[in-house]
Amino acid sequence: MSALVGERTRAGRLGDSITRPDGTAKVQGSFQFSSDLNAENCLWGATLRSPHPSARIVSIDLSAAYRISGVEAIVTAADVPGQATYGLISQDQPVFASDVVRYVGEPIAAVAADHPETCRRALEAIVVVYEVMAPLTDPERVLDGSHPPIHPDGNLIRHQRVLCGDANATGPIVVEGTYEIGMQDQAFLGLEAALALPDPGAAGVELYVATQWLHEDQKQIAACLGLAPAAIRLTLGGVGGAFGAREDISLQVHTCLLALRTGRPVRMHYSREESFLGHVHRHPARIWMRHHATADGLLVKVEARMVFDGGAYASTSSAVLINAVTHTQGPYRCPNAVVDGYAVRTNNLPCGAMRGFGVVQACFAHEGQMDRLAAACGIDPVDLRLRNAMVIGDKLITGQVIENVAPVERCIRETAALPLPDEPVGGHDRNTMRLPGGAGRTADAGHIRRGIGFAVSIKNLMYSEGFDDYSTARCRLADGVVTLKFATSEVGQGFVTIAGQIARSVLGVDEVVLGTIDTGVGSAGSTSASRQTWMSGGAVNAACLKVRGLLFDAVAALYHVDANSLSIEGSDIVGASGALRVSVLEASTGLEFDETVEYRHKPTEDLDDNGQGDCHTAFAFVAHRAVVDVDPELGLVKVIQIATAQDVGRALNPLSVLGQIEGGIAQGLGLAVMEEIIMSEGRVRNPSFTDYLLPTFLDMPSVVVSLIEEPDPIAPLGAKGVGEPPTISSTPAIVAAIRDAIGRPLDRVPVRPIDIIG
Amino acid sequence: MTDDFDSSRGLHSDVFALSEIYALHVNGGTHEVRDAWIGESLLFVLRERLGLMGSKGACEQGECGSCSVMVGGELVCSCLVLAASAVEQSIVTIEGIAPVGSPSDVQQAFVDAGAVQCGFCTPGLIMATHALLERSPEPTEFEIREELSGNVCRCTGYGRIIDAVQRVAVRRRAVQP
């Protein structure tokens, strides 16, 4: 049984908009997502979760649950054979809570049974006695020190200061604001799901799971199970979207434990409500910024205080925070800075990675500030941004020099030049359903005001702060067919498409077979941080180049030519003189070349106490312009158009890039006007798609796109990651457009109707 | 397990019985369902009892459209249909749209237009698009948006999906006499 059998792809080189190798299976419903996997004699797993944000566990009684027919196993903290806790950066999160619970939804036990309904009844029959405590939900109480620690590691996850230039510098124009960002959910459609197959004698386990990083899961699962990493073999189950929410462990250890305990295959699937509780979210944040500028609007200094609510466990909070503080200035030159960022622990839902990773929050604040500054200076907001736009060689407030391509000015100018929508409010057909309120027909055209907003962003690519960031790829060429093997999680972004394009371009073959994505090859790192095109693309490219070198050596030996004179032309190997031309198929017939390569980007540094250091690898830039229609009286919004020019380096597959841009903007739109996990006193009020609203076909406008292709010499293929930037500045552009329509400040996302009506 | 536990099992089976027996007409065939729980949704039965895994569950409350199937000629969310009540009706799932390896025009257009990323919403959207074009062969863009508004996609931002639907409409018009 296998989740992703070797996809076979044909035709299409770098730069071509070829279609996905898994496309046909996906449109026909035959593609196997992790939730579609099953095995003989398989049990269902389910998780008991805390109903309280903060409580001591007095006792857990499993006896009534065990009496239910069909229940095969129940595991709790006492059954975890290895390390009791896990985590991506610090291992501070229990596999199961044993003494205290720190957030609503924290796992306490897991059940294996014959039917999902049996599981549900068993969970209800587990009696947990709690001593409920008042939850810590206000991040400021962590900073004022007024709350005792809720975790042995303390309540402050990280503080990072950035001091740059003259802390006392000022300018004639000073603007300040306090911005709030609500808790966004990744809301991938394919819920958490896994299938665990135990080895005989519980010596190991095979896990099929939807994840962003197979090897990191393997490491954490092995530690908790007390087994060697090699005893845990992971295969990527088809992934129904990720967006950061599958970077942390969720059900992995629980599923494996139940399989090892019962000696039977176990499937575990989260419900939507459980998914809201069971993975990390985008950090809610409160950011104060003060900008000092010259009368001409040139930035002199930025000051900021950022508070990120990490929730109950650390996850990647410290890295998210560092991304936020190091992106305080945005894509603008700013010689002086004083920034303090805090990531704190509370009894709210744990937060971690989501598309944009800390930069979303910082960008919402700095772009709000740029508009305030433009107003204070009497300068057009687009012009103000142009005046401050970063170029290659500019220094960040961390002291790091921007070395890669930085077409900020082009992003801004090309976005501003894209055509505005030609239809009037309500459309040419004067359909009231096109207005804010949609099918609810709440307005007529006369009630509506149109606004335009602009925003620009910078996003770091790949991992930062000294992390040993690498990806592994194996390339095998035999008889004219290339087989690629990597552990790169395909989560929908399309790496499986460009991997084949790379191999075909480098090796001149038509046919590329993709091996199963599993831990049978070295780590690829996570599918996050806009890094896989660069990192795994770099690894596939390097492995293919190595194989090509061996192939050329063989051809050179056979034909007595200099291997250095050979190159690939179409599907042939040709000599420099033109005398030699032999097809790759012919040249590789009867031969086999098999090379595995680890690709690394240049090392990065830690930040020092003053936030100085070359902590990032590379950057990408983008600008967004939003046109919105607003009903000021009801506070409803309809986004009419988004225009964007994005720095992509080189579009390896323009259709895929377009899909990333449009999809990323939809998530930015969601944060701007509707998406928020609402918590009160540590409890989630809206853990469903009825109440956590995602943009529909009628909410997402058409997008006008300009790709800025300036191949980046630092990037292995000239291409930058394109996944995150669309999500980052689309949000502030939309909010700026709403402000423009109603003529009032809006400093919080998502913008709610009450914020608009004031 | 002790005998104590076994003796109490009888009591519980009273409350929660896997005892339903009925037949469903799916994709032109009749499938007997045995030992089912009364509360099982059509989505669950299609996937877990009939092995038709193409319909996807993502919200369990009719808010995402991933589980869309045709029941009695109507596009519905199979998560909101009680399976045992869907007897004597023609049910068509994504598996019934076209044979494996021979995608329908709608399916092919989704692939060609780049309308698929993670693909989890895709089977539901294919069902909804077939239903839309059946009823309205030349939909306006607004009509496409309204008729597909029950199908949430988290990856694509919908642009390429609209393109795919329009491509099919254009092609179907071209082949008409």
Place this chain on the structure above:
Amino acid sequence: MNALVPTQLDEALRVIGTHPDALVVAGGTDAMVEINAGHRRPRMVIAVNRVAELRSWTYDPAGATVRIGAAVTYSELMESPLAELIPALAEASRTVGSPQIRNAGTLGGNLGTCSPAGDGLPVLAALGAVVHLASATRERSLPVSDFMVGVKRTALEADELITAITIPVLAGWQGYSKVGVRNAMVIALASACLATDVTTSSVRLAVGSVGPTIIRCADAEAFAGESVSFARRSATPATVARFGELAAAASHPIDDHRATAAYRRHAVGVLASRLLRRAFPND
């Protein structure tokens, strides 16, 4: 078998009578949400959406009424000629969930669930609909305002089935508006149905999601009846504004995670004013 799928009304009423504890579903769009979440665990289910009598509707031109079977779906309510006879109901139906939900969900189900946010209900309330109930042994009819008792509470007895709804066909403009944060597939934060009757020169207004059940705004209706001109189809700006204030005053919403009470009250006033302006477009 614990799932019964009657096709005849008398059969349906008989089995409901013999299994008063059974869960009766039509489209299933509300009940299945609760079952999937484990909040409801039926021992027996009676599905009535295949009962022919419940799936049809009839128009009585002489009596100026439409009688709609309880299992008529929202999609069917949006179609011609029903949509022309009761335009507000078609508009309300178009705001219900998604096309998939509208293909399954029924008007009877909307009444049976009796959510304050039920989209069909303000229309039924504004138009003065009558709900027909039947059991194996008796039939009764009651005004929709008496049928809706409270939040998800109705006058339906355990052995009864909602069989049909009779709705007066009025001469005059009518419309439905609903506020939600999304442009489709959204639960009403506030909703309103305004219907005019030129034969009696009256204005009816019912509002939803702003109280435990649908509210008819008697003060606003009386005020409008005196203040608008049916002949000129006019209302002064002051009348429009005052009408909204009276609608807001009639509401008594609560705060919840979807919206504040203050916003709901404000929004329902805005909807009422705008609907009155649509009905009386001249100043």
